[in-house]
Every structure is written in structure tokens, then in C-alpha cells.
Amino acid sequence: MSSRKKTIPSPLGKDREGLFQIAQDWFQQQSWKPFAFQKESWTAFLQGKHGLLNAPTGSGKTYALWFPIVLNYIKNNPDYKTKHKKGLKAIWITPLRALSQEIKQSAERITEDLGTQMTVGVRTGDTSTKERARQKNKMPDLLITTPESLQLLLSSKGYDKVFKDCSAIVIDEWHELLGTKRGVQMELALSRLKTVSKDLRIWGISATIGNLEQARQVLLGPETKAYDNSVLIRAKLNKKITVKSIIPKEMETFPWRGHLGLRLLEDVVPIINNSKTTLLFTNTRSQCEIWFQKILEQHPEYAGEFAMHHGSVNKETRLWVEQAIRNESLKAVVCTSSLDLGVDFAPVETVVQIGGPKGVARFLQRAGRSGHQPGKESVIHFLPTHAMELIEASAMQKAVQNAAVEDRIPYLNSFDVLLQYLTTLAVSDGFYPNEIFREVKQTFCYQAITEDHWQWLLNFLVMGSQSLKTYDEYQKVEVEEDGKFKVNNRGIAMRHRFQIGTIVGDASIQVRYQKGGYIGSIEEFFISKLAPGDVFTFAGRNLEFIRIKGMQAHVRNSNKRTNKVPSWMGGRLSFSAQMSELLRQELYTAASPNPSKGGEQSEEIRALKPMFDKQREESKVPKPDEFLIETFKTRDGYHHLFYPFEGRGVHEAMSSLLAYRISLLTPITCSLAYNDYGFELLSDKPIDIQEVLDNNLFTVDYMRSDLQKSLNSNEMARRKFRDIAVISGMVFTGYPDKGIKMKHLQSSSQLLFDVFKDFEADNLLYQQAFTETFEHQLEEGRLRMALERIAKQEIVWKQCTKPTPFSFPIITDRLREKLSSEKLADRIKRMTKVLMK
Incomplete structure (x- = not known):
């Protein structure tokens, strides 16, 4: 890239050509040339349109939208070089704090080079209290912030004055927010800003996803003026x-x-x-x-x-x-x-x-x-x-x-996020239910919300739920004489601001040296398993655990070797539907030992020939119209393996469903293991696979009720409910540095769950826990499709004498839960030796 020179904009015409000339001159000074998609975005923005820009990382997407925001200011303020109109003009939302400095540099580059006097500020969880206070008195012209920090701004008094002249909001990495509760949080914030900021243009930037059109609907609200006046711009950059x-x-x-x-x-x-x-x-x-x-x-x-x-x-x-x-x-x-x-x-x-x-x-x-x-x-x-x-x-x-990419499935009716948002509005200036109901109903997430739902939520804010109305702590919002809903208690307001957000992880514990140096944070469930003197690896160092004090783990450096490494709950990723489909297609090319018959084989599939040959010796490699089941006996018991190739999430649900249905035929106990390729039922006596097939146990009939019984869905919903209770504000997670232990959180949310189960089964938050368990965790829709696919395939049951290459990763996964790394490695060496004979 060439060295930068200060650009002096060409004489300004108020027309679009004059404005474009300013941008093109700037690009020329950098020895760059604007892409077609950048110009398209400038045009649409300056015409007052909303939009979704589909562009890959590193393609210049920040310039596609910072530029028209600045040009729009220049257009409306011809004497921008000598007079500066103060106040917030645009917001740039980033889902990751790490990106904010980068985005700020791009914005400053433009504002300084064009001599606009516009200021650029960042407001995230990392922003100092001093800087926040400064921003409160004098907002920057261009603000870069996160979904959570935007909600915090909505919780401050007089927020409507802060946002009234805002002309643009850009939601970066929209594909990352879509299909999460942070995305729902954004939908609600946008529904409010549309009313408060009369001249607001809403733009999203998304990498490629399967459902781009739906992504635009979620961003703008499916049947709104904003959606009708919007564009979808694709950056056609053939990146190799x-x-x-x-x-x-x-x-x-x-x-x-x-x-x-x-x-x-x-x-x-x-x-x-x-x-x-x-x-x-x-x-x-x-x-x-x-x-x-x-x-x-x-x-x-x-x-x-x-x-x-x-x-x-x-x-x-x-x-x-x-x-x-x-x-x-x-x-x-x-x-x-x-x-x-x-x-x-x-x-x-x-x-x-x-x-x-x-x-x-x-x-x-x-x-x-x-x-x-x-x-x-x-x-x-x-x-x-x-x-x-x-x-x-x-x-x-x-x-x-x-270019086959996944869809991101948006949430519907997340009542916990809506309750948090309504409390946010009640904490700031209060809200009138009729006005907010109209706005909320225009969002994608709450398009189907009914008057009854709304009434229930308002009652919940004022009284707590039916079964809790005798407890003061659940009565947060007061209704004033003119019908306004308002939080007047400072303690409630303060607690609410501390807890704004939808990311509920396991409680994190700070890891510090005994003398005070901060190293990082680890989830509580890992630390709770350590005894004083244990050594673990974290942040590239070997650390000896000394003790827990408050929400901090005290450690010292250690020279001892260790195989203990923190694991995080988020570490068990599962295949997407798209990935499973592609994987099956590839596997089927290996089904034929003679490539000329089985379609073109990739270098990777050819490299796996020894493994596939060994698999064929004992069992087979399934073809597209086949579903493989393997059974064999080892000293651990009777192994029954099934290979749907649908991803870990679907296999977790399918294995439970099948185990439950088998138990109705013959009383049997099995332990389950699964990975992305298949699942195993291990039992102390053999399962008659022929009986499983004759009774059509892979049917989709009664699937949901069988799933509920098989999975102890109460237990899973109870875990989901903890997050819902935190997000909706029923359970307080504690002040910074004085966090409430996860155990206490868990027990208070479990108590609430049990109360609703016994006395108030129609509670919307209680019901939401089950909906989310089935739709998001167990991917009920994908499970149904997988079972329908298996119903059309020919079932191939192989009675093997020993474990097969396909079964090996599943078996070793199960062993890993029980054995230390050294013991596991020894055991696998022995198993492999036996199998290679």
C-alpha cells in the first residue's frame, strides 16, 4: 500500500456526483480503486435506503459504509470545515470488542483526511469509567460499540436526546449475531431506535450464509417500511x-x-x-x-x-x-x-x-x-x-x-430477552405499553406475539409470576398514574444494569498470582475440580493452584509437568446440517473399492485407503442408499454401533431415543457414546437388532413425546432455564468481583423451575426452557429429517468379531471420559495391536 498523503476534497457539489468525487479522490490518493459493491452501497445509503451488505472479511466492507455516513454529513453541512455540528451521528455495532480499534482507525482515517472535525469514540466493556463519563457529557460523532453497551445506553435517562439526530446504525458481522439471543437483543434495540431517530438508516454487514434474504428480514423487521425500502448488495469478489x-x-x-x-x-x-x-x-x-x-x-x-x-x-x-x-x-x-x-x-x-x-x-x-x-x-x-x-x-x-454455506436459524419468542429489554426501558425513562407493543410486534423474533403474551409479560414485570407474587424481590416495575411503566428503586436499577446481556456462561473465576498479577479467567466447573497443589496449564504457563478466595483462584508458577488443561463448556462443537450432508457425499465416494465405479475420489479419500480396506475386512463402507449398523462383543460388554453421519448434536438425541424405545421392548440398561459420525449403545447383554428393525424403532411417530421421556428432558430444560432465569432478571448473578457462585445460581433457578413445574406450568419462561431444549439443543427438526432419511435406506447389519476402524473413535471417546491420558494411550496401543492381528 502506498504511503498516505492528506487529501483535499474537490470542490463540493451537493449532488451525488460531487460527493462520489470526494470518495474517489481519496481512494486514488491511497492508490486504490473502489469496488462496484462499495459504490453500490454509497449510492443506496445516500438515497436514504436501508440494506444488508454481503461481503467477505478483508474486502473493504468498512469503507463501503463509513464513507457514505461521512459523505451524508458533508452533504447536510456544506460548511463542515469551519463549523462542527456536535452530537451522535452514527453507531457501528461490533459483536467482538477486539475489532473496535480496527474499525475506529478506518473511520478516523476518513474523517481526518476529509477535514471533517468529526470525532470517533469506542464504548465497550473495556472502556474506562472516566471515558464513559466523558462520553455521557459529550457523545462522539461516530460511536463504535457492542450490542450490550448499546442496551446500557438505552438504560440511561434521556437516551432519546442522545439518539435523536443519529442518521445511521451499522451492525457488523450480522451473521454472527443472527441465530443468537444477542441478535434478538439487537432486533429490540433497532425497534426502539427507528422511533427515536427519525432519519435512521439501518445497515447490516454479513459474510455469506445460506439464508441471506431471511437475514435481511430479521435485521429490518419482515413487514416494515424499513424492509420495503431496503437493498441486498452482494460483493462479487471471486476470492480464490x-x-x-x-x-x-x-x-x-x-x-x-x-x-x-x-x-x-x-x-x-x-x-x-x-x-x-x-x-x-x-x-x-x-x-x-x-x-x-x-x-x-x-x-x-x-x-x-x-x-x-x-x-x-x-x-x-x-x-x-x-x-x-x-x-x-x-x-x-x-x-x-x-x-x-x-x-x-x-x-x-x-x-x-x-x-x-x-x-x-x-x-x-x-x-x-x-x-x-x-x-x-x-x-x-x-x-x-x-x-x-x-x-x-x-x-x-x-x-x-x-460455496455451500449454512443457514443461521433465528430465534422466535425469546421472552427472557424481551423482559430484560422492557426492564431496561423502565430503568431509563419508563415506557408506555401500547407504544412499545407496536414496535416489538414489528420485529422478526416477536412477530407472532399475542395480546395475552404481552399482558402476561407486563404482569410479570409488576408482580412477578402468579406463584411468586407474594415475594417483593420479583416486583421490579411500578405503574405510574398516567400508565407509564417505570423502575423507581435505585437498587433494582443498579442490579439490572450490571446484568444486561444475553451471554450466560458458566461463572468465570479470575486466575491471579498470589501477589496479585491477573492472568485470565477460567470457568468455575474446572477450578472446582482442583485440589491445592494441583498443577495445570493456562495462558502458556504451568500454574500451581493454591486456593480460591472470593471469585479468584490464587496460583503460583510451577516447574512440574502436567496434563491438566482447562476445558471450557463451549468446546464440544457439532457438525452443521450442511457439513453432515457434504461429509456423507464424500464418504460415499469411498464406498466403492474401485474408484472408476464410485465417482472421482479426492486425494484425502485415496490416502485413507488402508483404513477403508480394514473397514471392509470386518464390516463395510456404506453406499448412499445404505444405513450401517455394527455389533460386536469386547470385555467391556456388547457394542451396538449406528452410523447416521449427522453430527454430535443429532446423535445425542437419536441415541437416547433409540435406547428408550429398545427399553420398552426388553428391559435393558445401556451407556451411550456418540461423536460426529455415529453413536454406540453399550450394554451388558446383546440387543436383538432384528427386533429393532421389525418394530420400526427409527420411526418419526411419537418422536417428541418419546424424546421427552428418553432424555430426562426435564433435566436439560432445567439447565436451559438457568440461563433464561438470569437473562430475564429473575436470578441476580452478583456484583462485579462479588459474583454469586454457579452452585447458588443453579439452586435458585432450580427452585424456581420446580415451583413453576408444580404450580404454574403455563409460565412462559418455564415453557421457553423446553422449546429451546428441543429446537436449539436437540435440533429436533434435523433429527426428524435424519430419521426420515434412514427410513428410505436399506439397513445393513454387520455382526463383527472385533471393533472396526469406524467404531474406534467412538469407543475411545467413551474411554477418555474414564481414563487419564497416559492410561488411555496405553489401552489404545493394546487395542490396536489386537485388532491388527
Whole structure:
């Protein structure tokens, strides 16, 4: 990129051509040329339209929307160089705090070069109290913030005056928010801002998703003026993405998921050495910690130019790593999805994906981090953590060729988020129910809300629910004489502001040195398993646990070796529907031992020939019209394996459903294990598979009621209800530094759950817990489709004498729950020896 010069805008015409000339002159000064999609966005914005821009990371999307925002200000203020009109003019929403500095730099570049005197500010959870107070008195012209911080602004008195002259709101990375409760939070904020800011233009930026049109409906409200006056702009940039698989020199015939791909560590070293900067993406924070440790152990020469980045590492370290990537002072960074989005650093040359990314969109997003400039080729290396993941690598190649990407399914009727939002409005200036009901009903999430629902929610705010109305603590909102709903109690208002947000994780505990230095945060469930003196690896160091004090874990550095690595609840990703479909297609190409008959085979599938040959010896590789079941006996018991290839989430539900239906035929107890490829029922006596087939136990009839009985759906709904109780404000999570322990949260939400179960089964929040369990956690819709597909396939039942390569990862997964890493590795060596005879 050329060195920057100050640009002086050409003489200003109020017409669009004059404004465009300013932008084009600026681009020319940078030796750039605006893309067609950027110009299209400028035109639509300046015409007063709303829109959704579909553009990949690194394509110049920030300039597609910062520019028209600034040009619009210039158009309305011809003497902008000498006079400055104060006040908030535009908001840029980012789902990740890490991106805010990057977006701020892009905005400042334009405002300064065009001599506009416009100020740019950031307001996120990382913003200091001093800076917030300053912003309260004098808002920046352009504000970069997160969905949560925007809600906090709506909870402050006189927010309507702050937003009244706001002309634009841009929601960046909309695909990340869609299909989450943060997305619902955004829908509600937009419904309010449309009323408060008369000249507001709403724009979303999204990477490619399957349901882009629906994404626009969710952003703007399906049947609203905003939707009718909107555009969908696609950046048609033919970005070349190349996927290179790291294929082991010796192929395992019996793949297992135990070694996290570390066997291929030395294959990664030349990739790191041949590029300026490499990002190594792992799927979980614990895998990230392990890879960081192992590479440094085996290659101490990387010390000082090798770093780690994940969401639990402290902010200073994360910012330092991001800056170091930008100025190319790091050779490689091991990271998680904390670097998936944005963080515009052009210099990243190479990306390595360790293990299957479980979804096409996530994979493309990560690939796009390399060659992160318009027109540059993106290269991503795929490192399998076990042999069967090479099938995923092969499926990814096809996904990239066909640009096949997942849908993001939006939430409907999230009453917990709506209650939080109504309390937010009641905390600030209060609200009149009729006015807000009209706004809420225009959102996608609440388009089907009824008067009865609304009445129930209002009663809930004022009295708590029917069964709780004798308790004062649930009565938060008062109704004033003119019918306005208002929170007048300062304590309630303060507690509410502390708890605004929809991300409810396991409670995090700060990890600090005994002398006070902050290292990062870990979920409570991991720390609760440690005894004083235990050593664990975190943030690239070996730490000895001393004690817990308040919400802090005190530690000291340790030289002891350890295999304890924090695991996070978010670490068990499941295949998307799109990914499962692609995986099956790839697997079917391996079904024929003779490729000329079975369609074109990829390099990865050919490399797996030893494994497929071994699979055929004992069992078979299923064809498209076949559903494979395997049974065999070991010293652990009778194994029954089923291979739908539908992803972990669907298999969890399907295995429970099948086990329950079998128990109705014969009293039997089984333990369940599942991964992305299939599931296992392990029992102490054999299950008659013929009887399972004769009784059509894979039917979709009575599916939901059988699921409810099979899964102890009460227990799952109870866990979901904890989050709903927190988001809706029924349970308070505590003040900063004095968090309430997860155990207490769990017990208070469980008490409420039981009260509703026994006395108030029509409680909307109680019902929502079950809806979310079935629709989101168990993916009921996908389960139904999978069962319908199996019903059309020919069932192939193989009675084997020993475990097969397909069954091996599932069996070892189950063993891992019981055995330490060393014992597991020994046991697997012995098993493999027996099987190879």
C-alpha cells in the first residue's frame, strides 16, 4: 500500500456526483480503486435506503459504509470545515470488542483526511469509567460499540436526546449475531431506535450464509417500511481459496480422537518457517493451550516470536498479540475463534486449521484471514486430529468449490430477552405499553406475539409470576398514574444494569498470582475440580493452584509437568446440517473399492485407503442408499454401533431415543457414546437388532413425546432455564468481583423451575426452557429429517468379531471420559495391536 498523503476534497457539489468525487479522490490518493459493491452501497445509503451488505472479511466492507455516513454529513453541512455540528451521528455495532480499534482507525482515517472535525469514540466493556463519563457529557460523532453497551445506553435517562439526530446504525458481522439471543437483543434495540431517530438508516454487514434474504428480514423487521425500502448488495469478489490437507506419511488404520493431532506437529514447522506470520486455529481453548506448550517444548527457538490468543487470556495480552500480528513481529499465533472475525491484519500469510472446524462458514471465515486483502488468494492448511477427519477435509474442498454455506436459524419468542429489554426501558425513562407493543410486534423474533403474551409479560414485570407474587424481590416495575411503566428503586436499577446481556456462561473465576498479577479467567466447573497443589496449564504457563478466595483462584508458577488443561463448556462443537450432508457425499465416494465405479475420489479419500480396506475386512463402507449398523462383543460388554453421519448434536438425541424405545421392548440398561459420525449403545447383554428393525424403532411417530421421556428432558430444560432465569432478571448473578457462585445460581433457578413445574406450568419462561431444549439443543427438526432419511435406506447389519476402524473413535471417546491420558494411550496401543492381528 502506498504511503498516505492528506487529501483535499474537490470542490463540493451537493449532488451525488460531487460527493462520489470526494470518495474517489481519496481512494486514488491511497492508490486504490473502489469496488462496484462499495459504490453500490454509497449510492443506496445516500438515497436514504436501508440494506444488508454481503461481503467477505478483508474486502473493504468498512469503507463501503463509513464513507457514505461521512459523505451524508458533508452533504447536510456544506460548511463542515469551519463549523462542527456536535452530537451522535452514527453507531457501528461490533459483536467482538477486539475489532473496535480496527474499525475506529478506518473511520478516523476518513474523517481526518476529509477535514471533517468529526470525532470517533469506542464504548465497550473495556472502556474506562472516566471515558464513559466523558462520553455521557459529550457523545462522539461516530460511536463504535457492542450490542450490550448499546442496551446500557438505552438504560440511561434521556437516551432519546442522545439518539435523536443519529442518521445511521451499522451492525457488523450480522451473521454472527443472527441465530443468537444477542441478535434478538439487537432486533429490540433497532425497534426502539427507528422511533427515536427519525432519519435512521439501518445497515447490516454479513459474510455469506445460506439464508441471506431471511437475514435481511430479521435485521429490518419482515413487514416494515424499513424492509420495503431496503437493498441486498452482494460483493462479487471471486476470492480464490485453496485448501491443502496435511496428510500423514503413515496412515492409522484405527483412528482415535485422543492425540489432538500432535503427531503431525513436525509437519506444521516447515509451514511456519516458510511464512512471515501463521495463525494456527484450534477448536477449543484447551487444545490451543496444549499446542502452544508442545510447539515451544519441541522448538524453543520460537520463544519470543510465538504467542497464544483465546477469549480467556487477559485483555492486555490479547491486544498485544493483535498488535504484534499487525507489525509482523510474531512468527505464529495459536488461537481459537477469538481471532475468527475481523481484526484486520493484512500481513497474515498462512492459516492452519487443526481438526475439523465442524461448519463450512467457520472454515471459510478462517481461510479468509490469510491473503486478507482484496484479490489475494487465501491458503488454508487442514491438519486432521484423527484419520477420519480427512473425510472432513475432503468435504471442505467441495464446500469451497460450491460455496455451500449454512443457514443461521433465528430465534422466535425469546421472552427472557424481551423482559430484560422492557426492564431496561423502565430503568431509563419508563415506557408506555401500547407504544412499545407496536414496535416489538414489528420485529422478526416477536412477530407472532399475542395480546395475552404481552399482558402476561407486563404482569410479570409488576408482580412477578402468579406463584411468586407474594415475594417483593420479583416486583421490579411500578405503574405510574398516567400508565407509564417505570423502575423507581435505585437498587433494582443498579442490579439490572450490571446484568444486561444475553451471554450466560458458566461463572468465570479470575486466575491471579498470589501477589496479585491477573492472568485470565477460567470457568468455575474446572477450578472446582482442583485440589491445592494441583498443577495445570493456562495462558502458556504451568500454574500451581493454591486456593480460591472470593471469585479468584490464587496460583503460583510451577516447574512440574502436567496434563491438566482447562476445558471450557463451549468446546464440544457439532457438525452443521450442511457439513453432515457434504461429509456423507464424500464418504460415499469411498464406498466403492474401485474408484472408476464410485465417482472421482479426492486425494484425502485415496490416502485413507488402508483404513477403508480394514473397514471392509470386518464390516463395510456404506453406499448412499445404505444405513450401517455394527455389533460386536469386547470385555467391556456388547457394542451396538449406528452410523447416521449427522453430527454430535443429532446423535445425542437419536441415541437416547433409540435406547428408550429398545427399553420398552426388553428391559435393558445401556451407556451411550456418540461423536460426529455415529453413536454406540453399550450394554451388558446383546440387543436383538432384528427386533429393532421389525418394530420400526427409527420411526418419526411419537418422536417428541418419546424424546421427552428418553432424555430426562426435564433435566436439560432445567439447565436451559438457568440461563433464561438470569437473562430475564429473575436470578441476580452478583456484583462485579462479588459474583454469586454457579452452585447458588443453579439452586435458585432450580427452585424456581420446580415451583413453576408444580404450580404454574403455563409460565412462559418455564415453557421457553423446553422449546429451546428441543429446537436449539436437540435440533429436533434435523433429527426428524435424519430419521426420515434412514427410513428410505436399506439397513445393513454387520455382526463383527472385533471393533472396526469406524467404531474406534467412538469407543475411545467413551474411554477418555474414564481414563487419564497416559492410561488411555496405553489401552489404545493394546487395542490396536489386537485388532491388527
